[in-house]
Every structure is written in structure tokens, then in C-alpha cells.
Amino acid sequence: MNTFIGQDLDRAAQFLKEGSLVAIPTETVYGLAANAFNVEAVAKIFEAKNRPSFDPLIVHTHSIEEVAKFTSHLPEKALKLAEKFWPGSLTILLPKNQLIPDLVTSGLNTVAVRVPNHPLTLELLKNLDFPLAAPSANPFGYISPTTALHVEAQLEGKVSYIIDGGYCRVGIESTIVEVNDDKTTIYRLGGISVETIKAEIGEIEEIRHSSSNPKASGMLKSHYAPTKPFILGDITTLVENHDIQKTGILAFQNQQENIPKEHQVILSESGDFAEAAQHLFAGMRYLDSLDVEVILTELLPEEGLGRAINDRLRRAAATKM
Ligand code: TXA
Ligand code: MG
Numbered sequence: 001m002n003t004f005i006g007q008d009l010d011r012a013a014q015f016l017k018e019g020s021l022v023a024i025p026t027e028t029v030y031g032l033a034a035n036a037f038n039v040e041a042v043a044k045i046f047e048a049k050n051r052p053s054f055d056p057l058i059v060h061t062h063s064i065e066e067v068a069k070f071t072s073h074l075p076e077k078a079l080k081l082a083e084k085f086w087p088g089s090l091t092i093l094l095p096k097n098q099l100i101p102d103l104v105t106s107g108l109n110t111v112a113v114r115v116p117n118h119p120l121t122l123e124l125l126k127n128l129d130f131p132l133a134a135p136s137a138n139p140f141g142y143i144s145p146t147t148a149l150h151v152e153a154q155l156e157g158k159v160s161y162i163i164d165g166g167y168c169r170v171g172i173e174s175t176i177v178e179v180n181d182d183k184t185t186i187y188r189l190g191g192i193s194v195e196t197i198k199a200e201i202g203e204i205e206e207i208r209h210s211s212s213n214p215k216a217s218g219m220l221k222s223h224y225a226p227t228k229p230f231i232l233g234d235i236t237t238l239v240e241n242h243d244i245q246k247t248g249i250l251a252f253q254n255q256q257e258n259i260p261k262e263h264q265v266i267l268s269e270s271g272d273f274a275e276a277a278q279h280l281f282a283g284m285r286y287l288d289s290l291d292v293e294v295i296l297t298e299l300l301p302e303e304g305l306g307r308a309i310n311d312r313l314r315r316a317a318a319t320k321m
Pocket of ligand 1: 026029030031055056057058093108112116137175176
């Protein structure tokens with residue numbers, strides 16, 4: 001299959017109507033999209049990503065009004081969150097109706113829904129009469145793509161069209177939340193912080209950081225992972241035990257003196273979490289591409305987006321199962 005890259009939304013729409021795959025830019029990461037109502041098209045996503053079928057997909061649409069077409073109920077608190085954060089980096093779990101194939105939700109009766117905040121993808125969605133199921137556009141378990149070239153490098157030949165929407169402003173995946181009348185659960189930390197959600201709807205009863213039950217794939221222990229060993233700890237101490245010419249560094253704010261500058265990625269010199277998130281996955285990818293044997297990294301403060309970034313770092317560092 002040929003893979004085309006560009007900004008031709010009519011062409012992208014045509015591929016989607018035919019049941020083919022199109023990579024879409026969002027403000028979080030790029031998605032690998034198919035018609036969410038077409039089970040054969042959705043099956044192609046699992047195949048292209050090598051994704052296990054027990055890992056459900058997020059359905060993307062362009063407005064709150066559209067959501068009612070494929071869900072059966074919108075709890076009051078969910079509506080409040082949607083009105084506040086859409087378009088944006090929040091995914092809400094809602095009871096699905098029969099238009100959503102079981103493959104999309106891996107047999108669950110809830111569907112994950114989000115209105116992404118990217119002008120090209122919003123325009124595309126408005127021109128389609130179906131929503132788009134789309135996981136991140138990377139092979140399962142590997143680093144999520146934040147540019148069109150990242151998608152091409154990993155999925156060329158497996159996707160018909162890649163819409164080039166530039167780099168992703170947020171840089172980490174959406175926060176996944178379920179809100180019932182009595183309980184709010186966060187399934188994945190992401191682009192909108194827990195503090196920000198709390199400020200909107202009050203208490204959050206449960207955060208399912210990590211679990212062996214992969215209700216959210218970001219919950220699998222090893223995920224977002226580079227191919228090189230990725231070691232988490234105090235960088236200055238770790239550096240002492242490694243060959244400085246063969247070591248990559250992914251640090252929050254500070255350079256290491258003895259390590260070649262081109263082997264170091266600083267996420268945000270000024271200590272800004274949003275900037276750090278934006279640079280995270282591209283930084284991991286860059287270091288993975290170097291002639292180094294190991295990548296050393298450190299945690300950020302456990303607050304705001306720092307928590308979501310740390311979640312990615314811990315999973316990337318976890319030994320593969
Ligand atoms: O920012 C994002 O969310 C990006 C962009 C493309 O929208 N998408 C993304 O998709 O990160 P993906 O497939 O890599 O992660 C979606 C997560 C998975 O971990 C999946 O398990 C979870 O959403 N999920 C989907 N439906 C679910 C459901 N009904 N219940 C619980 N978790 C669900
Ligand atoms: Mg993913």
C-alpha cells in the first residue's frame with residue numbers, strides 16, 4: 001500500500017469512506033483513524049498497530065451534540081466536563097449504543113469519546129457522517145507519534161494517508177475519565193491534570209495508576225517504550241556507572257557536564273510542565289535513534305502534568321513483559 005502525506009482533507013475523507021486508514025493530527029498525539037461504525041475498517045487499526053483486541057479504542061467526534069448519536073446516556077457531570085474541556089485533551093467513558101461495534105470497545109459497554117483540538121481534524125470530522133475510532137498512531141507498546149514524520153517512520157505502507165498537522169502542542173495523550181453520578185474515576189493521567197479536573201467537578205474517588213488489568217493500554221506496565229534500556233533514577237548518580245560516550249540523557253531541567261551535549265535532551269530549562277510534555281516523546285525518540293547503549297532519565301515533581309509525564313517515564317522504564 002502507498003502512504004501519502006499532505007493536508008488534502010477531501011482525499012483523507014475519501015479514504016475513510018472507503019474503509020481505509022488515515023493518520024490524523026490532534027493536539028495530544030497523532031491518531032490512526034478509521035470509520036468507527038465500520039467493523040472491517042476498525043479491524044485494520046488493530047492489524048496495523050499489532051494491537052491486542054482486548055485494548056479498546058477512543059472514538060473522536062467534532063461536537064457534544066454528535067455524541068448522543070452513538071451513546072445512550074450523558075451523566076450531568078460528564079456534560080459539565082465536556083462543555084469545559086472539549087475540544088481538548090479529555091476522553092470521557094460513556095455507555096455506548098449499538099452503532100459502535102464491540103470491537104471498538106473490546107466488548108465493554110462503555111465507549112471512550114473525545115473531541116480533539118486540532119483545526120484540520122475538526123474540519124475533517126465535520127465533513128464525515130461517522131466518528132473516527134483512533135488509538136495513537138504507533139506500533140503497540142512503542143512511543144506515541146507527535147509529528148507526521150514519526151507516523152510515517154513507523155506505519156508507512158500500513159496507512160493510506162497521513163494528514164500533516166505539524167507537531168502536537170500538548171505532546172502526551174488525553175486524560176481518560178469516567179464520571180457517574182456517585183463516582184469519578186481517572187483511568188489514565190494525561191494532557192489535562194487531575195487538579196484541573198478536580199477544580200471543575202470536585203472530588204475524584206479513584207485514580208487507577210497502574211494495573212495488570214489493561215482496561216486502558218496506558219495501564220500496561222511496559223508501554224511508551226524506546227528500544228534502548230531506559231533507566232529511571234538520579235541522573236548524576238547513574239552517570240557514574242556508565243560509559244559517558246555511550247549514554248543518552250533525558251532530563252527535566254539540567255544538563256550533565258561530562259556527557260556530550262548532542263546526547264542530552266532537556267525537557268524544559270525553565271521547569272515548565274507543559275513544555276516538558278510537548279518535548280517528551282520526540283526526545284525519547286531522538287535519544288533512541290542515537291548510537292548510545294542506554295538512556296538515563298529522572299522523574300519530575302509529582303504535581304500537575306508532572307504526574308502524567310512521570311507515568312509515561314515509569315512505563316517506558318518498566319522491563320518488558
Ligand atoms: O490523546 C489521545 O487519547 C490519543 C489521541 C489520538 O486521541 N489516543 C490515544 O489512544 O492515546 P490509545 O489507544 O493509545 O489509548 C486509548 C486508551 C487505551 O489505553 C484504552 O485501553 C482506553 O483508552 N480505553 C478505550 N476505551 C475504553 C473503555 N471503554 N474503558 C476503559 N478504557 C478505555
Ligand atoms: Mg497509545
